[in-house]
Amino acid sequence: MGKIKKDGVGKLNLTAEEMNGLYKRLYSYYGPQGWWPLRSKRIAYGAGFDDTIGFNTSGYHPGIVYKPVKDDIFEIAAGAVLTQNTNWKNAAAAIDNLIKNDLLNTRKILESDIEELALIIKTSGYYNQKAIKLKNVAELIESKNGSAVSRQELLAVWGIGPETADSIMLYAYHRPFFVIDAFTRRILSRYTGEGFIQKAGYEILRTCIEGVIPADINKWQEMHALFVIHAKKFCTTKPECGACPLFRACKKIK
DNA sequence: AACCAGGACGTGA
């Protein structure tokens, strides 16, 4: 067995109270985000949607009815892949280009020429790798013939790591897996003052967070989206602590 | 002009 993984868990002192306070502060400041930023939502929200960062910046739009369609699942999976280590704006441009070429569904992706596909998603960076990844996810989704994919199946796909898998599970399939990204780590480590959060392994941190936030799919979706928007607005690499809505509660660890 | 952006994978130690 070797090392005791509990060493890692033991150093994480994140509490449900802290998490709840953080959620309430972010939610009251930014409002519901209604993620995932599907293009149908981006269009529906119109001017209220900041497509450079993938957020509805003008508050909730209760009058707008979002109608899910079959290809949404692949759009989310594709977006999760295309935004790997890349800003959303570049990924969104790639998605728009896929739409322009009528390629945003599993069958068309599988039929597409991989070198042409790579050029179509060029703006997202790593486009040769991502072209392969898109085909791989499309293949998995297509093979399930409409039934939901599992996290394990996603992780078995070349190009789908834990964060991408969890994004797909949480936002496309509405399953309870909390998404851990660099922003989540940065905000939580600063806010709680626990430097160890930056070093904790993915699964350790994920299960820890899942244990301190109420098991509510919508809340998990919102929490992750709130982490991302806050990391872009204030908790950047060089944070804007002066105007930050979390200033008073934050432990401010760099 | 370095640095960052909603990572994942292969390799060597």
Add this chain to the structure above:
DNA sequence: TCACGTCATGGT
């Protein structure tokens, strides 16, 4: 397990 190199565009 873990640190490090690779993949790559586009904005600040």
